[in-house]
Amino acid sequence: MPLITQFDCQQRDASDPLSALREAFSLPPGVIYLDGNSLGAMPKTTAARVHQVVTQEWGQGLIRSWNNAHWFSLPQRLGDKIAPLIGAAPGQVVVSDSTSINLYKVLSAALQIAKEDAPQRRQVLSERSNFPTDLYIAQSLCQQHGFELQLCEASEIDDLLNAKVAVLMLTHVNYRTGAMHDMTALTHAAHAVGALAVWDLAHSAGAVEVNLCTAQADFAVGCGYKYLNGGPGAPAFAWVNPQHVERFSQPLVGWWGHASPFAFTSDYHPAAGISRYLCGTQGILSLAALECGLDIFAQAEALGGMPALRLKSLALTDLMINLVQQRCSGLGLGLATPLAHAQRGSQVCLTRAEGAYAIISALIDRGVIGDYRAANDPTLPDILRFGMTPLYTRFDDIWNAVEHLRQILLSDEWRQAKYQQQQAVT
Amino acid sequence: MPLITQFDCQQRDASDPLSALREAFSLPPGVIYLDGNSLGAMPKTTAARVHQVVTQEWGQGLIRSWNNAHWFSLPQRLGDKIAPLIGAAPGQVVVSDSTSINLYKVLSAALQIAKEDAPQRRQVLSERSNFPTDLYIAQSLCQQHGFELQLCEASEIDDLLNAKVAVLMLTHVNYRTGAMHDMTALTHAAHAVGALAVWDLAHSAGAVEVNLCTAQADFAVGCGYKYLNGGPGAPAFAWVNPQHVERFSQPLVGWWGHASPFAFTSDYHPAAGISRYLCGTQGILSLAALECGLDIFAQAEALGGMPALRLKSLALTDLMINLVQQRCSGLGLGLATPLAHAQRGSQVCLTRAEGAYAIISALIDRGVIGDYRAANDPTLPDILRFGMTPLYTRFDDIWNAVEHLRQILLSDEWRQAKYQQQQAVT
Numbered sequence: 001m002p003l004i005t006q007f008d009c010q011q012r013d014a015s016d017p018l019s020a021l022r023e024a025f026s027l028p029p030g031v032i033y034l035d036g037n038s039l040g041a042m043p044k045t046t047a048a049r050v051h052q053v054v055t056q057e058w059g060q061g062l063i064r065s066w067n068n069a070h071w072f073s074l075p076q077r078l079g080d081k082i083a084p085l086i087g088a089a090p091g092q093v094v095v096s097d098s099t100s101i102n103l104y105k106v107l108s109a110a111l112q113i114a115k116e117d118a119p120q121r122r123q124v125l126s127e128r129s130n131f132p133t134d135l136y137i138a139q140s141l142c143q144q145h146g147f148e149l150q151l152c153e154a155s156e157i158d159d160l161l162n163a164k165v166a167v168l169m170l171t172h173v174n175y176r177t178g179a180m181h182d183m184t185a186l187t188h189a190a191h192a193v194g195a196l197a198v199w200d201l202a203h204s205a206g207a208v209e210v211n212l213c214t215a216q217a218d219f220a221v222g223c224g225y226k227y228l229n230g231g232p233g234a235p236a237f238a239w240v241n242p243q244h245v246e247r248f249s250q251p252l253v254g255w256w257g258h259a260s261p262f263a264f265t266s267d268y269h270p271a272a273g274i275s276r277y278l279c280g281t282q283g284i285l286s287l288a289a290l291e292c293g294l295d296i297f298a299q300a301e302a303l304g305g306m307p308a309l310r311l312k313s314l315a316l317t318d319l320m321i322n323l324v325q326q327r328c329s330g331l332g333l334g335l336a337t338p339l340a341h342a343q344r345g346s347q348v349c350l351t352r353a354e355g356a357y358a359i360i361s362a363l364i365d366r367g368v369i370g371d372y373r374a375a376n377d378p379t380l381p382d383i384l385r386f387g388m389t390p391l392y393t394r395f396d397d398i399w400n401a402v403e404h405l406r407q408i409l410l411s412d413e414w415r416q417a418k419y420q421q422q423q424a425v426t
Numbered sequence: 427m428p429l430i431t432q433f434d435c436q437q438r439d440a441s442d443p444l445s446a447l448r449e450a451f452s453l454p455p456g457v458i459y460l461d462g463n464s465l466g467a468m469p470k471t472t473a474a475r476v477h478q479v480v481t482q483e484w485g486q487g488l489i490r491s492w493n494n495a496h497w498f499s500l501p502q503r504l505g506d507k508i509a510p511l512i513g514a515a516p517g518q519v520v521v522s523d524s525t526s527i528n529l530y531k532v533l534s535a536a537l538q539i540a541k542e543d544a545p546q547r548r549q550v551l552s553e554r555s556n557f558p559t560d561l562y563i564a565q566s567l568c569q570q571h572g573f574e575l576q577l578c579e580a581s582e583i584d585d586l587l588n589a590k591v592a593v594l595m596l597t598h599v600n601y602r603t604g605a606m607h608d609m610t611a612l613t614h615a616a617h618a619v620g621a622l623a624v625w626d627l628a629h630s631a632g633a634v635e636v637n638l639c640t641a642q643a644d645f646a647v648g649c650g651y652k653y654l655n656g657g658p659g660a661p662a663f664a665w666v667n668p669q670h671v672e673r674f675s676q677p678l679v680g681w682w683g684h685a686s687p688f689a690f691t692s693d694y695h696p697a698a699g700i701s702r703y704l705c706g707t708q709g710i711l712s713l714a715a716l717e718c719g720l721d722i723f724a725q726a727e728a729l730g731g732m733p734a735l736r737l738k739s740l741a742l743t744d745l746m747i748n749l750v751q752q753r754c755s756g757l758g759l760g761l762a763t764p765l766a767h768a769q770r771g772s773q774v775c776l777t778r779a780e781g782a783y784a785i786i787s788a789l790i791d792r793g794v795i796g797d798y799r800a801a802n803d804p805t806l807p808d809i810l811r812f813g814m815t816p817l818y819t820r821f822d823d824i825w826n827a828v829e830h831l832r833q834i835l836l837s838d839e840w841r842q843a844k845y846q847q848q849q850a851v852t
Contacts (some may be wrong), residue, residue, distance in 0.1 A: 026481075026485050028485070028486045028488070031488070033488060035488065035489045038489050039484075039488060039489045039492075041485075041488065042480065042481070042484050042485035046480055047477060047480045047481050047485070050476060050477070050480055050711065051473060051476075051477055053658075054468065054472055054473045054476055054657065054715070055452075055468070055473050057658075058465075058468050058657055058658050059452050059454070059467075059468035059473070060454045062454070062457070062459060062461065062465060062467065062795060063461045063464050063465045063795060063797065064790070064795070065658070066465075071658060071659075097523070097524070097527065097706075098523070098680070098705060098706030098707055098708070099706055099707075100678070100679075100680035100681075100705050100706030101523065101527060101678060101680075101705060101706060104677075104678055128692060130692075132681060132684075132690045132691060132692055132694075133679075133680045133681045133706060135692050135693075135694075136679040136680060136681075136684070136694040137678075137679060137680070139679070139693075139694060140677045140678070140679050140694070141677075144570065144677060151692065176690075225707065231480065231484055231709075231710070231711060232479075232483075232484050232491070232497060232707075232709075232710035232711070233497075233707045233708045233709040233710045233711075233712075233713075234709065235709060236706075251530075251566045251567075251570060252526070252527060252530055252563075252566070253526075253559075253562040253563060253565070253566050254524070254526035254527075254559045254562060254563070255526075255558060255559045255562075258558075258562070263800070264558050264602075264799065264800070264802065265558060265802075266554060266556075266558055266561050266577070266802070267561075267565075268558075268561075268562040268565060268566070279524060279526050279527060280523075280524030280525055280526030280527060280559060280662075281524055281525075281651065281658075281659045282524070282659045283657075283658075283659040283660065283661060283709040283711070283712030284657070284658035284659045284712075285476065285657060285658070285659075285709070285711045285712050285715055286659075286709030286710075286711050286712045287659070289480070289711055364490070369488060369489060369490070371489065373690065374689070374690070376690065376691075376692070
C-alpha cells in the first residue's frame with residue numbers, strides 16, 4: 001500500500017460523485033462527526049418541516065390534521081421510503097415505536113409460529129455480543145413462552161444451528177465491532193435446519209446494502225436515528241415476510257393496528273398486512289423529522305443509491321484502517337473491525353488497552369466525535385468507535401480524524417486529568 | 427335556573443382568575459376548540475423549544491446532547507412534572523412510549539403479582555365501554571397469562587367484584603360519555619375482595635383532580651397529548667405504587683430501564699423504582715414538546731392548581747349542559763354525560779339519533795371543533811363530544827358553540843349533502 005497523503009484524500013472528495021449529498025446536512029463548524037452510527041446528523045430540511053408540523057399542522061389544524069395533514073398514514077408512508085433501502089417491497093414496512101418494542105413484536109410472532117409449526121424446538125440462538133437490549137427482549141420472551149436463549153460467538157453459529165433451534169436472532173452489523181453477518185447465508189442455514197431468522201438492522205439500514213426479500217429473511221426491525229438521520233430517538237421500523245405477516249397478530253395490540261381503527265369495537269381484529277404491527281398513537285413530530293432523513297435517500301437514488309453509498313462507505317472505512325496502519329503504528333491501537341469487505345459494516349472500531357475513554361474525550365475536545373465502548377470482557381481491550389455515514393462523511397474528514405488521534409497519542413495529551421473522569425456515554 | 431345570556435358568559439370570563447392561562451396557548455383565529463380531550467392545543471412556547479432541540483441540541487450538539495442537554499433524564503424530569511397533577515410523589519412517574527404500551531407494561535406486572543399472591547384468581551374485570559385499545563391489550567395479556575377478561579356495565583362493577591377477580595382495570599373518565607368513576611371507592615372495593623386496581627388516566631390527567639396515592643391505587647397510565655397539551659402523539663406516562671414497583675420487571679425490557687444503562691451487560695438488571703418501566707430510546711422532539719405543555723401547569727399552580735382548574739372545568743360543563751337545555755330543547759339532543767359533578771369528567775357528550783356526524787361536520791365548518799363517536803350499540807344514539815380544557819376554554823366559547831349548534835339544528839343546515847359523507851375521525 002503506497003503512503004496515503006492528505007492531498008490524496010482531498011482529491012477523492014473532489015472526484016466523489018456523492019459529495020454533493022453532504023449539502024443536504026447541517027453539520028456544526030469545526031466538527032468531524034464520526035458518530036452517525038449512534039445518532040445521525042441533522043438534514044437541512046428538518047427544522048423547517050418540524051416547525052411546520054408544530055405551528056401549522058398541530059397549532060392551526062389541530063385535530064383536523066389527522067385527516068388533512070395525513071398523519072394517519074405516516075407509518076406506512078415512511079415505511080415505503082425505507083423499503084428500498086432494505087430490499088423490501090412497498091407496503092411491507094411500518095414505522096412506529098422503538099427498535100426494542102418492534103423486536104418484541106416480531107420475536108413474539110416468530111415464537112408463536114415456532115410453537116405451532118415445530119413445538120419440539122425450544123431454543124432462540126443469538127450472539128453473546130448482540131446489542132444488549134435485543135438480548136433482554138429475547139430473555140423476556142423466552143421466559144414468557146418457555147424457550148431457552150442460547151448465546152454463542154459468531155464463529156459458533158453454524159455449529160449450534162440444529163434441530164433444537166426455533167429462531168436465529170441476530171443483529172446484522174455488530175454495534176461494538178462493526179462486523180457484518182452474511183444475512184443470506186445465515187438465513188438459509190437457519191431455514192435448512194427448520195429455524196426462522198430474525199434480523200436487527202439498526203446498524204445496517206442506510207449504510208450497507210440489505211436485501212431482506214432476496215435473503216428470504218423472516219422478520220426484521222431497525223432504527224430511525226442512526227444512518228437514517230431521523231433525529232434523536234426517531235421511531236423505528238418493522239418488516240415481516242409476507243408469508244408470515246397475517247398468521248398472527250403480535251401481542252402489542254392497539255387502535256392503530258386494528259382493521260377498523262375508527263370503529264372503536266371492543267374486539268381486536270388485526271389490520272391486513274404489516275399495519276397490524278402498529279400499536280398506539282405515535283409522536284407525529286418525531287415521525288415528521290424522520291421523513292426528512294429518508295427523503296435524502298431519494299436524492300441519493302439518482303447518484304447510484306445504496307450500491308454507490310456502500311462502495312463509498314467501504315472506501316471510507318478502508319481509508320481509516322490504512323491511515324491508522326500507516327500513521328499510528330506502534331501507538332497501541334488494534335483493529336476490531338474485520339478487514340474483509342463482506343464482513344464489515346460502516347464503522348471502524350479500534351482497540352486500545354489503556355485510556356480508551358480518555359482518548360475519545362481528547363478527540364471530542366478537538367472536534368472529532370467518535371465514541372467509546374467498554375470491553376465486554378475484562379481480559380479484552382476497550383473500543384474506540386468511528387462510524388462513517390457515506391451521505392456526509394468526507395475522505396478528508398478521515399485524514400483529519402486520524403491525524404488528531406495520532407497527535408493525541410504521540411503527545412500523551414489524553415493523560416491530562418480532565419480526560420480521565422468517565423461519564424456515561426450513549 | 428334563570429335564563430343565561432351571552433353577557434353572563436362574558437362576565438364570567440372577565441372575572442375568571444384562570445383566564446390569563448389562555449395566553450399561554452396559540453389557538454387559530456375563528457376557532458372554538460372543544461376537542462382538547464382528543465388533541466390538546468399548542469402552547470406558545472412549544473415551537474421555539476422544539477426548534478432549539480432540533481437545531482441546537484441535535485444539529486449542533488449531536489450525540490453530546492445525551493449528557494449536555496440532559497436527554498437521558500427527560501423521562502423522569504417530565505414524570506416529576508406530571509406527578510403533582512395525579513397525586514403522585516416525585517420519582518414515581520416516568521414518561522415514555524404510548525398509553526397502550528404503558529398499559530401493557532403495568533397490566534403485565536399486575537397479572538404477575540396476582541399469579542404469585544392469589545393464583546386462584548383468574549379474572550380481569552373491566553367496563554364494556556372502556557377505550558377499545560385498553561380492552562385489546564387486556565385481551566392479549568389475558569390470553570398470554572391464562573386469565574379471562576370479564577366485561578360489564580359500570581353499574582355492575584360492584585356486583586362482579588368478587589374473589590375471582592385478580593385485577594380491576596378501568597379508565598377513570600369514559601372517552602365516549604365523560605362519565606367519571608370514583609377512583610378511591612372502586613380501588614378500595616377492589617382491595618376489599620383482594621384484587622388490584624389499574625387506572626387509565628387518559629381523560630383525567632390535567633383536567634380533573636386525581637390522587638393516586640390517597641386512593642391507594644396500584645398502577646396507572648395516562649396520555650400526554652390530550653389535557654397535557656404535549657402535541658400530536660406525545661409520549662405517555664406510567665405510575666406504579668411504590669409497594670409494587672420493584673416486585674417485577676415488566677416484559678418490555680430495554681436499555682433505558684436497565685440498572686446500568688451504559689454498562690451494556692448482556693443480562694437485564696432492572697433499574698430501581700419506576701425507571702424500570704422505560705424500554706428503548708424515546709423521541710426526544712416529542713418529549714421536549716410535552717414539557718412545554720406540562721410547564722403551563724406550573725403557572726396554573728400559582729392560581730390554585732388542579733382544584734381551581736377542576737372548579738372551572740365543572741363550571742364550563744355545567745354551562746354547556748344548561749345552555750343546551752335552555753336553548754336547544756326540542757331539537758333532538760340528549761345528554762350522555764352525568765349531571766352529578768362527582769361522576770363527570772371534563773367533557774359534555776350529547777346524544778343524537780339522526781345526523782350526528784353531519785352536525786359535527788357543520789359545526790367544524792363554522793369553526794366549532796368537537797368530535798363524533800358512533801354509538802357502540804345500534805339501538806343507541808350517536809354522540810357529539812365536546813371537551814373543555816380549563817386552561818384555555820372560555821365561558822363565551824361555550825355560549826357561541828351552543829348558539830352555532832342551535833342554528834345548525836334549527837336551519838337543517840346539517841342536511842346539506844357536503845356534510846353527509848362520513849370520513850374517519852380520530
